[in-house]
Amino acid sequence: MKKALVGAAIVAAVAFTGAANAQSASATFSANARIVTPISIAKTADMNFGDVVPSGSAGTVVLTTAGSRSTTGGVNLGNGFGVTQATFTVSGQGSSTYAITLPGSANITSGANTMSVGTFTSNPLGTGTLSAGGSDTLNLGATLSVGASQATGTYTGSFSVTVVYN
């Protein structure tokens, strides 16, 4: 029994010696990140208002995001061959949402003559969602302002649309 007590005293002394030393403790952790595909946009069709017939009074041609036309004021619709909304393919990380920025307005010209294209609209509008496979189709419509007795000719111009991940 005396031997047993001596053994206990030795254990206690070792324990206290250890406690007096500097101590440290550590934990391993992981750091992780996911890198995803950058977003991109590619035009698949240009916007085309088709043939428009002016008159003595001004008016507009409204082109919807589905490619159908309507008019206001003194404008009449001519040949509809080739009429289409502008279309784009947006590519990026699957199931991500993105914000769409439309142009304010753009002039289209034929020589020295100009018309204005504005009131752009899109489908989807404002925010789009990429498919699980990472693509989406964006359609743009707009309103063409035609002047009274607008000069004949083929009018063209360019504009840009911007997409960014939300």
Added chain:
Amino acid sequence: MHGTSYARLLAGALFLLLPGIGAAQISVVKNADLAFGSLGTSASAGTAVLNAATGVVTVTGGVVNLGGTRTAASFTVTAPNPPGARGYTIVLPASATLSGPGAATMIVDTFTSNPPCCAGLVNGATRTQVVTVGATLHVAANQAQGDYSGTATFIVTRP
């Protein structure tokens, strides 16, 4: 009968000693890993900085902030008793390498903590304290797409 008394005495001595040994040790337990969430790359390099205190990710350069699960790494430090000995020092890793698809890697450095690291002893109001850790992730131009992961070590010491 004498033998029985000695045995009781011995048992009593050990019972008193063991809690004292345990309380003198500082310990750390991980609660959460460091997660930067989803980041988009571009043709220019940049960084994603995860704030240790808020867990919010901010980006610089060509990196695009895409959301996802963001967390600061989190640890519970249990300081020793008695109260006068609760101080401890945080030691953060210098850097860590995250491995991704193929041979692609990214570097994480500039680790930060809340409460701050390295400024001396941290005295928690209680015996346990939660320490959160953030860092800066360096993303190369056109960094390869995929999931990246790596490990680092969080250390606390007491004098």
